[in-house]
Each structure stands twice: as C-alpha cells, then as structure tokens.
Amino acid sequence: MSTGPEIDENLHDSLPEPLQSEEALHDPFDWYREQRRTAPVHYDPKREVYDVFSYEHVKAGLQSAEALQRKRLSGSHADGQTPFSYLDNGMVWSDGPDHKQTKGQLFKYFQPGLLADLDASIEALCKSQLETALEDGTQFDFVTDFADPVPLRVIMDVVGIPESDQQQMLDWLNTFRSVMNSEYSAEESRDEHKMEATVEYFRELVAERKANPQDDLISNLALESDLSDAKIGANCFDFILAGQGTMSELLSNALYLFEKHDITGEEHDIDVVLEEVLRYRSPLQSRARITTESVTIADTEIPAGKTVILWIGAANRDPAQYDRPEEFVPDRKPDHLAFGSGPHNCIGAPLARLEAPVIMRTVLEYFEDINLIEEEAAPMSKASKVGFQKLPVETQLA
Numbered sequence: 001m002s003t004g005p006e007i008d009e010n011l012h013d014s015l016p017e018p019l020q021s022e023e024a025l026h027d028p029f030d031w032y033r034e035q036r037r038t039a040p041v042h043y044d045p046k047r048e049v050y051d052v053f054s055y056e057h058v059k060a061g062l063q064s065a066e067a068l069q070r071k072r073l074s075g076s077h078a079d080g081q082t083p084f085s086y087l088d089n090g091m092v093w094s095d096g097p098d099h100k101q102t103k104g105q106l107f108k109y110f111q112p113g114l115l116a117d118l119d120a121s122i123e124a125l126c127k128s129q130l131e132t133a134l135e136d137g138t139q140f141d142f143v144t145d146f147a148d149p150v151p152l153r154v155i156m157d158v159v160g161i162p163e164s165d166q167q168q169m170l171d172w173l174n175t176f177r178s179v180m181n182s183e184y185s186a187e188e189s190r191d192e193h194k195m196e197a198t199v200e201y202f203r204e205l206v207a208e209r210k211a212n213p214q215d216d217l218i219s220n221l222a223l224e225s226d227l228s229d230a231k232i233g234a235n236c237f238d239f240i241l242a243g244q245g246t247m248s249e250l251l252s253n254a255l256y257l258f259e260k261h262d263i264t265g266e267e268h269d270i271d272v273v274l275e276e277v278l279r280y281r282s283p284l285q286s287r288a289r290i291t292t293e294s295v296t297i298a299d300t301e302i303p304a305g306k307t308v309i310l311w312i313g314a315a316n317r318d319p320a321q322y323d324r325p326e327e328f329v330p331d332r333k334p335d336h337l338a339f340g341s342g343p344h345n346c347i348g349a350p351l352a353r354l355e356a357p358v359i360m361r362t363v364l365e366y367f368e369d370i371n372l373i374e375e376e377a378a379p380m381s382k383a384s385k386v387g388f389q390k391l392p393v394e395t396q397l398a
C-alpha cells in the first residue's frame, strides 16, 4: 500500500514493534526512554516514519507551521460534496492562513470566562451518570459507564446537540474512528455512504439553528461568525470527536494514578494534580506530520513528503526538561505538551481544564472507597493513545 501524504495518519499508527503487547501499550515509557537515550530521532523502515522523542524537537515540530504540516483528511476532495470532503472543512485538517483565520474565529468561544457557568451542570451530570452506573451493583466499568458518556454529554451540550441524539452521536464517532483506524482508510474515506448521515445531520442542524437560534455554540457561530455553514458543521463535529476520547482517557488515567498514589482530594489541589496526570500519562501520546520540504531535525535529514511522528508522551518525560521525569509528582506544576503547542494547539484545553477537576472531585466525594479491578482492565489499542478501553472498579458509597 502506498504511503503518500494523502493517506491518513493512522496508517502510521500501525504499532512500532516494541509496543506490540498490552503491557507496552499501557506502559510505553521504557521504550521511549531507550529511544531518547540513543538518539532524539529514529527512522523506522517498517512503518516508514521518522520518530521524534526529545522535548526540544517534539515542541519545535509541533510549532513548525511551514515545514511540518498536518495531513489532510480526504486529500482528493476539496468541494465539500462528499461526506469526507465536508468534514475536511474542520480546522484540524487545514494549515496556513485558512487554518489561522478559522481558529481565530472559534477561539473566543472556548475562553475560560465563557465556560465558567458549566460547573454546576457538569457536577449534576456526573452524579446522575454515577447513579445509572451503580444500578446493577457496586461494580461498574469506569470507562464505558462514566468516562466515555460524561464528556460526550458536556461537549454535546456546549455545541448544541440534543440529549436524545447522544447514542447516535457516539455511533457516528465510532464509525469515523473505525474508518480512520482502518488499513483501508484512504479508500473508505472516499466511500460516499460512510458518514453520509452524520454530515446530513450537521448540515440540517446548522440550517435549523440559523433559522431558530438557541443558546449554544452552533447558533452563536451561525449568527456571529463569517464561517461557511460547512466550516461550522465540520468544526462542531471535530469538537465532539476531539473532546470526547481525550477527556475519557484523561479521566481514566487520573483515576488510575489517583489510586496508585493515594490522591483523595483532601491533601492535594486536584487542578494541579491533573496537570501532572496530563504530563505523566498524556492521552494523546503522538501526533503525525508530513514534511513539505527537506528538513533537518537533530542532525537527521528528512526528505520532503515523509511522515514524522512527534512523540508527545516521550517529550513529557524528557530528563533534559524535567527533574525525576519518571516519577509522578502530584504538585509538580509541569510545563507539558499534552495539549500540543503552536498553530494546532488544543482549542479545547480551557474546557478540559474546567471539566476534568469538577468531574474528578465529584467522583472522589461520591465514594467512600473506589478500587481498581486491575486484572480486568484493558489499555487503549493504539500507540498514539495512553488510557483505558476498560477500567472496572469496585466501589463503596460515601
């Protein structure tokens, strides 16, 4: 199969050999350490990618706007007529002035001041989800019964998607992810029917909110921005996609580390501890870029048109950047790369930073005791993510 730039980044997410076990996916940090120790950049002939591991070079790579660019989603379509070319309108899939202009208009809706009144509704949502999770007894899966649905509901409320469409939205996110993860994603993304219903839904929703504005992001963008309807719809889909999985992984990593390090919320400031969780087990461990020209990274010359994998998870444990990098230090206050850096940095970081502490405080207060059933836990199956697909817990109410 060709590995040209039009092919989505997940082809290059095919697992590096040392990460081909559940143990290594759960704990890839030994591999990173060894790689970083020998050289900051390695070429992997099997995956045909250049892997970058040091903080300095990962950060520079994320900040590079010209030489290293994001890949397009569908590549061949630019007209918005097919489902994937409509989704191509998301800023995640663009670079340069178009990306900058779109992000400039979206940025202000994610400022902390505008999000502050979400606290009470997030807490109420957590409690109701915990009640549902406990309907069958004291054990539940922290991921599927809690960490997956809660952030999904939060971001759907922000965007303006009715609650009744939640299950449908989750199915669409999963279809999109399965196309992106498929070995045949380049072909599948040209399939007229894949994601057709999703795109139709967003087209209709934008038109409907234009006609009958509500108090939500879709309506605000339709009324206040000069973004095209397709840009509004595609970016709102991306907010839901980007805001759901990463948050779920942050929450499950947080619970896992809180349990390992006896973090109860009484002795620690949860906002501060969560920054160390983000450094220590970053939900997004890597990002892919394509070289638009020949570049040299740490003495390694990389020709144009090659895939570069920037390992955020390795950068966040670089001893050149942090004291005792392999140690979880709850009050460290790290300057980390978990939300990226530079032009594509995470627009949802203020929302994540507001949401995660409210959720984790509510969980800690809700239970007298919460214990991991580790033998039944399952890590994420992609090298670009660290978190859990499954994290069963046994609980005792407060």
Ligand code: HEM
Residues within 6 Å of the ligand: 062, 070, 091, 092, 093, 103, 155, 238, 239, 240, 242, 243, 244, 246, 247, 250, 282, 283, 284, 287, 288, 337, 338, 339, 340, 341, 343, 344, 345, 346, 347, 348, 349, 351, 352
């Ligand atoms: C713990 C939670 C989160 C983590 C760890 C995270 C991480 C990241 C990272 C690393 C990037 C940079 C991608 C790149 O450089 O290729 C990014 C971008 C992005 N994130 Fe997040 N994110 C989180 C939550 C959210 C939320 C709640 C939203 C909802 C709005 C969101 C929306 C986005 C979008 C739209 C982008 C693309 C920005 C662009 O291309 O300019 N993220 N995120």
